[in-house]
Amino acid sequence: MSDPFRDALRMAALYLVLSVLWLALSDQLLSSLFDNPQQLARWQLISAYAWVLCSALLIFSSRARLLNFIGVGARLRREDRERLRMAAAVFDSTLEGVLVTDSEGLIVHVNRAFMRITGYDKEEVIGQRPNKFKSGRHDAAFYQEIFATLAQKGEWSGEIWNRRKSGEVYPQWQTICSIHDDCGKLSHYVAVFSDISAIKHTERELIYLAHHDPLTDLPNRLLFNDRAEQALATAQSNKRGCALLLLDLDHFQSINDGLGHNVGDQLLKVVGERLKALLGSGVTLARLGGDEFAVLTEQCPQVGPAAALAQNIIDAMKEPFILDNQRLFVSVSIGISLFPSDALSAEQLLRNADSALFKAKASGRAGYALYTEELTAHAQQRVETTAELRRALEQEELRVYFQPVHDLRNGAMIGVEALVRWQHPERGLVPPGEFIPIAERSGLIAEIDNWVLRQACSQMVQWQAEGRQLLYVAVNISSRLFSQRDLYQQVAKVLHDTGLDPALLELEVTESAVMDNPEVALEQLHRLRELGLRLAIDDFGTGYSSLLRLKRLPVQKLKIDQGFVAGLPHDEDDVAIVRVIIALGKSMGLQVLAEGIEQVEQAQFLLEYECELGQGYWFGRPVPAQQLRWN
Ligand code: C2E
Numbered sequence: 001m002s003d004p005f006r007d008a009l010r011m012a013a014l015y016l017v018l019s020v021l022w023l024a025l026s027d028q029l030l031s032s033l034f035d036n037p038q039q040l041a042r043w044q045l046i047s048a049y050a051w052v053l054c055s056a057l058l059i060f061s062s063r064a065r066l067l068n069f070i071g072v073g074a075r076l077r078r079e080d081r082e083r084l085r086m087a088a089a090v091f092d093s094t095l096e097g098v099l100v101t102d103s104e105g106l107i108v109h110v111n112r113a114f115m116r117i118t119g120y121d122k123e124e125v126i127g128q129r130p131n132k133f134k135s136g137r138h139d140a141a142f143y144q145e146i147f148a149t150l151a152q153k154g155e156w157s158g159e160i161w162n163r164r165k166s167g168e169v170y171p172q173w174q175t176i177c178s179i180h181d182d183c184g185k186l187s188h189y190v191a192v193f194s195d196i197s198a199i200k201h202t203e204r205e206l207i208y209l210a211h212h213d214p215l216t217d218l219p220n221r222l223l224f225n226d227r228a229e230q231a232l233a234t235a236q237s238n239k240r241g242c243a244l245l246l247l248d249l250d251h252f253q254s255i256n257d258g259l260g261h262n263v264g265d266q267l268l269k270v271v272g273e274r275l276k277a278l279l280g281s282g283v284t285l286a287r288l289g290g291d292e293f294a295v296l297t298e299q300c301p302q303v304g305p306a307a308a309l310a311q312n313i314i315d316a317m318k319e320p321f322i323l324d325n326q327r328l329f330v331s332v333s334i335g336i337s338l339f340p341s342d343a344l345s346a347e348q349l350l351r352n353a354d355s356a357l358f359k360a361k362a363s364g365r366a367g368y369a370l371y372t373e374e375l376t377a378h379a380q381q382r383v384e385t386t387a388e389l390r391r392a393l394e395q396e397e398l399r400v401y402f403q404p405v406h407d408l409r410n411g412a413m414i415g416v417e418a419l420v421r422w423q424h425p426e427r428g429l430v431p432p433g434e435f436i437p438i439a440e441r442s443g444l445i446a447e448i449d450n451w452v453l454r455q456a457c458s459q460m461v462q463w464q465a466e467g468r469q470l471l472y473v474a475v476n477i478s479s480r481l482f483s484q485r486d487l488y489q490q491v492a493k494v495l496h497d498t499g500l501d502p503a504l505l506e507l508e509v510t511e512s513a514v515m516d517n518p519e520v521a522l523e524q525l526h527r528l529r530e531l532g533l534r535l536a537i538d539d540f541g542t543g544y545s546s547l548l549r550l551k552r553l554p555v556q557k558l559k560i561d562q563g564f565v566a567g568l569p570h571d572e573d574d575v576a577i578v579r580v581i582i583a584l585g586k587s588m589g590l591q592v593l594a595e596g597i598e599q600v601e602q603a604q605f606l607l608e609y610e611c612e613l614g615q616g617y618w619f620g621r622p623v624p625a626q627q628l629r630w631n
Pocket residue numbers: 403418419420431432433436448449452476477478508538539562595596597598615616617618622
C-alpha cells in the first residue's frame with residue numbers, strides 16, 4: 001500500500017481516538033479543576049474551541065495526504081495507459097508476426113505483420129489453435145520438444161516450417177515465450193516470428209553458385225568431386241564399377257585468342273549443352289574449369305563401353321558449332337580412368353584420367369586414351385627425369401646431332417637440322433621425344449633450346465671457317481618459348497656471341513605452336529624475322545592452320561610432316577594431302593620440304609610434284625657434326 005494513503009488512515013485513527021478521549025474525559029477533567037460554575041463554563045467553551053481547532057488540523061492534514069495519494073494514483077494510471085498504447089503500436093507495426101494464445105492454446109491476439117505473413121485475417125484465427133498453420137514438415141517429436149523446452153526454460157527459439165493461407169509452405173524463425181500472472185500461473189503464450197524464406201532462398205542460391213559453373217550452369221569441380229565420392233561409395237557397396245572421362249577441347253586457346261573471349265565463352269556454353277543432350281540423365285557432367293569437362297558414369301564400368309562413350313563424344317563434337325553465323329569446328333581429347341581397376345578414390349581417379357588425357361593429347365588430339373599402370377609409371381618417370389635433366393644440363397650430357405637437308409632436284413646437301421640428344425650415363429642415347437615434352441612441362445626447355453641454338457650456331461661458324469658449303473642450319477624452337485617476350489633478344493645474343501650471319505640460321509616452329517596462340521606467335525615471328533634469320537613451319541599438316549593466318553605469318557618454308565610422307569606414293573589420302581600442301585606452299589611463295597623420306601620412291605614422287613627439299617633416313621640420319629658426309 002502506498003505511503004500517503006497509509007498516512008491518511010493513520011491520521012483518521014488518531015482523530016477517532018482523540019475524539020473518544022475528548023468526549024469521555026473532558027467534562028470530568030474540567031469539573032474536577034473548576035468549582036466555580038462560571039469559570040467551568042468559560043473553560044468548557046475554550047476547550048471546545050481547542051477541540052474544533054485540533055479536529056480541523058487533523059482533518060486537513062489527512063485530507064491533504066489522501067488527496068495527494070489520489071493524485072499519484074491517477075498519474076500512474078495515465079502512464080500505464082500510455083505505455084500500453086505504445087506497446088500496442090509497436091506490437092502492430094513491428095515487422096515480425098506476433099501471435100498470442102491463452103494458457104489453453106487458443107489464439108487471443110495477432111498483429112498486422114502476422115496477417116501479412118500468413119495471409120489470414122484476425123477474425124479467421126482468433127479462438128483457433130496455432131496447429132492450423134502446420135506445414136506437415138515436422139513430426140510430433142518436434143512439437144513435443146518445443147513444449148518441453150517451454151515448460152523447462154519458458155522460452156523456445158528455432159526454425160519452423162508453417163503453411164500460409166495460400167497453402168504455400170515457408171520457413172519461419174520463431175521465438176515462443178510463456179507468460180505467467182502475479183501468482184505464477186501460466187496465463188499466455190506469445191510467439192514472435194519472421195518469414196525467412198528470402199534468406200533461405202539466398203542461402204540456396206549461394207549454395208548453388210558455390211557448386212555450379214555460372215557460364216554453362218553445369219556442376220563445378222567442387223560438386224563433381226562430391227558426386228564422384230558418393231558414386232564411388234555406392235558403386236563399392238553395390239560391387240559395381242564406374243568410369244571417369246576427362247575432356248579437354250583441342251586448340252581452344254586459338255579460338256579464344258583469334259575470335260575473342262566472348263566467342264570462347266559462347267562456345268564453352270554450347271559445348272556444355274551438346275554434351276548434356278548427348279549424355280542424358282544418370283551421368284554426372286561437370287565443367288572443371290577452362291575448357292576441361294568431366295563425365296562420371298556408372299553405366300560404363302568396363303573398358304569397352306567407356307571407350308565407346310568417349311568415341312561417341314568425340315564424334316558428337318565433330319559437328320560444327322554455329323556461333324554468330326560462323327561455323328566453328330572443335331575437337332576434343334579424352335582421358336579415361338576406371339573404378340575400381342585403375343583407382344579406388346575419386347581424387348586418384350581424376351589424377352589418372354588426367355594422365356590419360358595427357359597421353360591422348362600427346363598422341364595427336366581428337367582421340368581418347370585409357371589410364372593404365374604403365375601410364376602411372378610414366379608419370380613417375382617424368383618427375384624423376386626432370387631432376388635428371390637439370391643435372392644433364394649442368395654436366396653437359398646433352399648432344400647436338402645434325403641431319404642433312406637435300407635439294408631433291410640435284411641431290412645436294414644444302415643445309416642441316418640440329419636435333420638434340422641426351423647422352424645418359426645409364427640409359428645411353430635418349431631421343432628428344434622422351435625428354436622434350438618433360439622439359440616443356442617443367443620449363444627447362446628454355447635452357448635446352450638456348451643451349452642447342454648456341455651449339456648449332458657455333459658449329460655453323462666453324463663449318464663456314466672450314467669452307468663447307470651449307471646454306472643454313474635449322475634449329476627447333478619449342479612453342480613454350482613463345483610466351484617469353486625476350487625470345488628474340490636471346491636469339492640475337494646467341495647470334496652476336498657466336499658471330500653467325502643471321503641469314504645462315506633458320507628457326508623451326510611447329511604448326512600447333514603457332515596455332516595455339518596465333519597473336520603472340522605472330523608478334524614473336526615478326527621480331528625474329530627482323531633479326532634477319534629465316535623461319536620454317538615444322539610438322540605442317542598436323543595442326544589446324546587457318547589459311548588466312550598462315551598467309552599473315554612471316555615464314556619462308558613449310559616442312560611436310562613425316563606422317564604424310566610415310567604413305568607415299570601409294571596411300572591415296574597421303575598423296576592428296578601432300579599434293580595440296582605443296583601446291584599451297586607454292587601459291588604462297590614458300591619453300592616446301594618433306595620430312596621423313598626413307599625410300600627413293602618417296603623422293604621421286606615428291607620431286608614429281610615439285611617439292612624442292614627433302615630430309616630423311618634415305619639421305620642421312622641425324623649424326624654428330626664430325627660424322628656428317630659432305631658433298
Ligand atoms: P622434328 O623437328 O620434326 O625432327 C625430325 C624428326 O624426324 C627427328 O626426330 C628425326 O630424327 C626424325 N627423322 C628424320 N628423318 C627420318 C626418317 O626418314 N624416318 C623417321 N622415322 N624419322 C626421321 P628426333 O631427332 O627424334 O626429334 C623429334 C622431335 O623432337 C623433332 O621433330 C623436334 O620437334 C623435337 N626436337 C628435337 N630437337 C629439339 C630441340 O633442340 N629443341 C626442341 N624444342 N625440340 C627438338
